[in-house]
Amino acid sequence: FLLGVSFGRISFSWLLAALLLLSGAFAAWNDALLPSNDISLQMDRLKGHDAAVVCRVVSSMEQKTKGLAPKRVFLCDLERVDEQGSSGRVIVHLFGSGDFFYGDRIRLAGKFSRPFDPSPGGRISYRAYLTRQGIRAVLHVRKSAPRSVVEFHRGWALEHLALEVRLGLQKVFFRYLSFGEAGLMNAMLLGPRGDIP
Numbered sequence: 566f567l568l569g570v571s572f573g574r575i576s577f578s579w580l581l582a583a584l585l586l587l588s589g590a591f592a593a594w595n596d597a598l599l600p601s602n603d604i605s606l607q608m609d610r611l612k613g614h615d616a617a618v619v620c621r622v623v624s625s626m627e628q629k630t631k632g633l634a635p636k637r638v639f640l641c642d643l644e645r646v647d648e649q650g651s652s653g654r655v656i657v658h659l660f661g662s663g664d665f666f667y668g669d670r671i672r673l674a675g676k677f678s679r680p681f682d683p684s685p686g687g688r689i690s691y692r693a694y695l696t697r698q699g700i701r702a703v704l705h706v707r708k709s710a711p712r713s714v715v716e717f718h719r720g721w722a723l724e725h726l727a728l729e730v731r732l733g734l735q736k737v738f739f740r741y742l743s744f745g746e747a748g749l750m751n752a753m754l755l756g757p758r759g760d761i762p
Contacts, residue, residue: 604643604653604677605701611646611677618704619645619715622669623654625732634708636660640700641671654699656680661708670716675706 604611620641627638637659643651657673665671680703682692695701706712734754738747 600652602651616646618673622665622667655702655704657704659706663712668718669714672713672715673706674710675704678703
């Protein structure tokens, strides 16, 4: 009886190890299957040069006041870069004016860069974290660069409603709580951690 139990445990361990190995191989294979027009494959050509971009906003805008200049940060799914079809999700750092909303199709001009990794080779990699989220590039839009809306609000209605509720809760936190308390509540309940003192 004991021999049968220990054989069952060994078999289960081998089966679990094989499943983990296969899932890791599948994840790596899936990452390798990028479309030929993915932004990550164009970075060598685009890095440091001004690019004209058409993309669709897929998140709310977060105001970042830390650093040298205040900026707005949001996610955008690319459609075109320099009049060529392009794909991939990017983080946009928008300096200066411009309020865009989830679902807006917008036109921007800016410079692409790879996500900054403050500790390359360390245990925690910001670049690897963004890659797991499907984000492979950052678009920096200067204060003087052109920006415009091509088409308004063509996103999913339910996601648009969820973002509106999230923004409403953030406004309530910052209206009725101190800055530190509001930043903590915002981080714990909604996710953004940029306002924690």
